[in-house]
Amino acid sequence: MARLLPLLVIALGIFFWYRSRRNAAGRPGSAASSAPGLSKEAAALGFLPQDRQDTERLTHDPQIDGAREAAEHGAWEPAARAMAAIGRDWERRTALVIALAHVAAEEDAWLTAWQAACPGDPGAAAVRARSTVFLAGKLRGSGYAKDTSAEQFEAFHRVLLRAREDIALAMELDAEDPSPHVSDLWAGLGLGYPHAYVDELWAEITTRAPFHFEAHYGALQYWCAKWHGSEELARAFADKAAAGAPAGTLLPALRLIAHFEHLDRPLSAKHYRTPEVAAMTDAVLADLPAVRPDHPRLAEVRHLLAFFLVQQKRHAEALEQFRAVDGCVGSLPWDYFGDPAKLYCDYRERAVQGAK
Template structure:
């Protein structure tokens, strides 16, 4: 019997040691400050905001007064919406951006829009917001999950709304023949209903005839040409490169090759993000951003992607410069694809903090 006890004791010693080691690792992990990522102190010392204070609704700050306008519209004041679009006038980039914001509000509740339509039956601005709101509503019904996790009912609702929006788009286009915005809206319909490539090309001619370097048109069309929707990696990359090459400096279309790369990147490491080609794309983006109208509502979207790829390319000082220009708003690629708002902000902060820490370490040396 004693022999047995001895054997047990000999076996117990290594087991006990492993247990102690595991407990140590666990405790160390448990008491380590937040998540084992880069220290947020370096970033916050520069005045950058913590994750919980990042705005997850927009990619950048709204221009002065727009916030108040949107609040008024939510309160039912359609005249504020009408004034916003009237003031923007024929600046098509800003018009489609504002239409998106107003359409989003109308997708939740369209009482104010109905009042607007009742008061000015043939107002092209109301018509374009109506079309946009129906498309956004369809997107809400579908949800953002992949097809396998989306129910038949969700797809049916999505398709019903897109079908309905086609009439509204046609009406908006007829009421304001110069306006590319209805056609830009239609790209989402093309995406959802699976327009054939020929139909998409026809739509594209309508758009480029009205606005050759329209940011949102190019952004949405690139989505259409992506492999996950109706195209392929090659079609998307070709489209992006061609559009970026033909666009004048400051049009922000240098963002397209970055997005095309991001949408088709399946790799686990960042080697593919450090190729000379990617560095060249980022440099082109930096020059584009510098030359752009600094109040362009889409400029932050380019800066977010630039910051991300600069960080992956270990160009931390340049990355930090972009981060400082956009900090406070995180609803942009590449963060936007994270499942929830918290994850979106957390992902942004993780990359940002790593860059800030690297810069701080360098200057301390």
């Protein structure tokens, strides 16, 4: 019997180990229960797994996506048609310019063909202006200044100066379009425009489109401490924009962005649970019903809301935002971190489990 006792202990150990593994496999979020980043509960709600989250795209927009995909295949005509169809809808026009400019910064033969076929086309000129800004950023790289070579900095500034020429031409070809002015804001981040110049530029933008979200986002970046302002200037800019905005502009979200941009530990929950931040979150939620469904930045604001709401343990409200944006995670706040799809799915899972 004494000789059988060790065997019995081993057998019992194997039994309990197997049972614990089997029970773990049935728990939400375990690797055995479903695909990575997808618990059984999340799957039942129709959410997509981590490997099906598009980290390059903010949202699905058939009009903008179609023009961009055609440009990626070398055809400019769909881009020109989309530009004409959007017309003077400045928010969507700027979004289309940005989407096409990203393509042109990688390969611009299709844009060169567009400009050759339609000399003086203001839409093509606006795309060219923003693409040159993107090209400058590509040449510099995304590393910290200490990790960036003198050659990279030289190319960055040289191309940004060329971008100013492209921007000036786009402004001349369509004096009403704010998108070249928005491109100038982003050029100013790299060239270090003085505050007085940006104030003048901002007056030009708001004369054309006083509640343009994309323009406000670019200006907020300029006023952040990491660029050419400070936390106080960024918050003041966001407060002023949000206070004077009509419903449906998404501008109350600028306060959340300014808050997020100036956190030393952006994933620490304590930064999101003050009464002030909760009130800022509520103001954005209150603005959503008035926002047009095709607003090109609506998805990003929903992503930001979902993040803030999870941090505030308002899981049911966060889950509503996750339902609206699942599948595209190329957005604040996820793309500020190394693995945006994983972080997104982790926070989504917190909402799923917390809302039960």
